[in-house]
Amino acid sequence: SLVGEGEELRGAELMTMSREQLAVQRARRSFQTGRTRPLHFRIQQLRRLQNFIKERQKDIKDALQRDLGKSERASELYEILVVEAELHLSITRLAEWAAPRPVEKNLFTLSDEVYVKPEPLGVVLIIGPWNYPWSLTLLPLVGAIAAGNAAILKPSEISSNSSKVIEELLPLYLDKDLYQVVEGGVPEAQELLKQRFDHIFYTGSTAVGKLVMEAAARHLTPVTLELGGKSPCFIDKNCDVGIACRRITWAKLINCGQTCIAPDFILCEPSVLNRVVEEIKKCIKEFYADSTKTSDDYGRIINQRQFKRIMGLMEGCTIAFGGDADEARGYIGPTVLKNVTGESKVMQEEIFGPLLPIITVNGVDEAIQFINEREKPLVLYVFSHDNKLIKKVIAETSSGALVANDCVVHFLDSALPFGGVGHSGMGRYRGRHTFDQLSNLRSCMIKQLRMEGLNSMRYPPHTAKKLSW
Ligand code: NAD
Numbered sequence: 408s409l410v411g412e413g414e415e416l417r418g419a420e421l422m423t424m425s426r427e428q429l430a431v432q433r434a435r436r437s438f439q440t441g442r443t444r445p446l447h448f449r450i451q452q453l454r455r456l457q458n459f460i461k462e463r464q465k466d467i468k469d470a471l472q473r474d475l476g477k478s479e480r481a482s483e484l485y486e487i488l489v490v491e492a493e494l495h496l497s498i499t500r501l502a503e504w505a506a507p508r509p510v511e512k513n514l515f516t517l518s519d520e521v522y523v524k525p526e527p528l529g530v531v532l533i534i535g536p537w538n539y540p541w542s543l544t545l546l547p548l549v550g551a552i553a554a555g556n557a558a559i560l561k562p563s564e565i566s567s568n569s570s571k572v573i574e575e576l577l578p579l580y581l582d583k584d585l586y587q588v589v590e591g592g593v594p595e596a597q598e599l600l601k602q603r604f605d606h607i608f609y610t611g612s613t614a615v616g617k618l619v620m621e622a623a624a625r626h627l628t629p630v631t632l633e634l635g636g637k638s639p640c641f642i643d644k645n646c647d648v649g650i651a652c653r654r655i656t657w658a659k660l661i662n663c664g665q666t667c668i669a670p671d672f673i674l675c676e677p678s679v680l681n682r683v684v685e686e687i688k689k690c691i692k693e694f695y696a697d698s699t700k701t702s703d704d705y706g707r708i709i710n711q712r713q714f715k716r717i718m719g720l721m722e723g724c725t726i727a728f729g730g731d732a733d734e735a736r737g738y739i740g741p742t743v744l745k746n747v748t749g750e751s752k753v754m755q756e757e758i759f760g761p762l763l764p765i766i767t768v769n770g771v772d773e774a775i776q777f778i779n780e781r782e783k784p785l786v787l788y789v790f791s792h793d794n795k796l797i798k799k800v801i802a803e804t805s806s807g808a809l810v811a812n813d814c815v816v817h818f819l820d821s822a823l824p825f826g827g828v829g830h831s832g833m834g835r836y837r838g839r840h841t842f843d844q845l846s847n848l849r850s851c852m853i854k855q856l857r858m859e860g861l862n863s864m865r866y867p868p869h870t871a872k873k874l875s876w
Pocket residue numbers: 534535536537538539543561562563564565591592593596597600610611612613615616618632633634635636666667668757759785827832
């Protein structure tokens with residue numbers, strides 16, 4: 408039943424409410440009981456989430472295998488471990504995060520208590536994507552629980568096996584009234600977005616991000632938008648190209664390129680182009696025993712629609728190598744593209760697949776110009792031995808994150824706030840940053856009803872005598 412214990416709604420009223428409306432109402436009423444306020448309650452729920460992941464690992468891995476052809480190892484590495492680490496961090500640090508945060512005092516507040524007290528916001532809506540259907544749905548949930556909120560989860564219908572397991576099994580572990588899963592597609596997401604929330608945490612495409620923000624505006628609901636875009640990767644000629652290509656190839660091909668922080672395209676000078684192509688080829692041979700088609704470590708494209716879209720992006724480019732595909736199996740081999748320009752089709756949208764275009768530029772200044780002429784990316788990658796060049800790129804560009812001499816790994820460091828800027832998103836999360844994002848950082852000032860004489864200056868009449876005092 409969608410109606411919790413002690414629910415006062417009458418039958419007739421219930422009949423006219425949508426499933427989504429009921430879920431939100433039930434979550435809000437439960438939140439209003441105040442039971443998420445004590446930290447021990449939040450920790451108990453986080454521990455239950457830990458148990459869920461431990462006990463249901465097989466269900467999670469099976470669903471990921473069916474949705475995206477993810478191997479057990481890939482599921483552990485990119486979907487499970489990161490959530491387990493976040494849970495551990497949140498449980499051990501919650502008391503510290505939730506404690507009042509004293510602020511600097513000044514002459515007027517010397518004898519006062521002045522601090523910031525994080526408090527729960529209320530009901531948070533979490534809308535998840537299909538590419539990492541577990542980690543990118545559960546990481547915000549960890550923060551929502553830690554911050555003392557109720558939450559409604561809407562996993563992506565496109566990763567349907569994961570969505571089903573989340574809906575069936577998660578409620579067996581968590582408080583059923585406070586944390587609810589609404590399974591469904593666009594109509595269900597739209598119905599949810601009509602409801603009033605205290606925060607919406609959305610991960611997905613920029614296009615839908617705009618719709619989410621529009622819907623949120625109607626209720627003045629704050630949003631976190633974790634969106635996508637084209638993350639550039641500049642390889643300086645003063646660089647160990649072999650190592651750079653190992654790291655780039657690994658990052659690009661995780662989840663068959665369906666990763667929001669995958670390096671989208673490479674910028675390099677013409678003098679290193681052939682070397683880059685050869686090194687990437689070598690890495691693929693090494694990582695996948697020369698056959699991505701049969702390797703368990705190489706994933707699949709989520710569905711036919713995405714398959715067709717990705718294949719269409721190769722139009723007008725020269726295939727340096729790769730280009731093989733098998734539609735029935737959702738397989739697209741790692742593909743490097745040459746003779747690409749800013750106007751090529753593959754440069755007009757986020758690739759989100761295993762294609763890696765290389766664009767040649769004459770040095771770092773041209774690379775910076777190319778980057779700055781486009782939307783601010785989620786991540787900017789730069790490979791170089793020259794620290795000054797790296798600092799120059801940092802100083803002259805903007806992006807949600809910048810990683811030098813590696814790819815993707817910044818997501819694993821929860822000390823770094825993760826998120827985008829401009830069209831790649833807004834808001835930050837991971838670890839304490841999720842806790843802060845999903846809390847009201849309430850300013851508290853507690854004064855004494857003493858020493859009233861000191862206040863005489865602020866009360867009218869503002870006579871010259873008072874002001875000269
Ligand atoms: P998507 O926007 O199509 O779908 C995400 C969610 O939005 C799903 O739950 C879906 O049901 C819902 N949705 C879809 N259409 C909707 C509509 N019209 N109204 C309301 N809700 C709707 O995104 P996707 O295809 O699942 O994910 C791919 C995109 O997400 C890529 O651009 C990728 O870069 C981005 N992404 C970003 C991050 C990040 O952390 N910044 C992480 C993963 C994916």
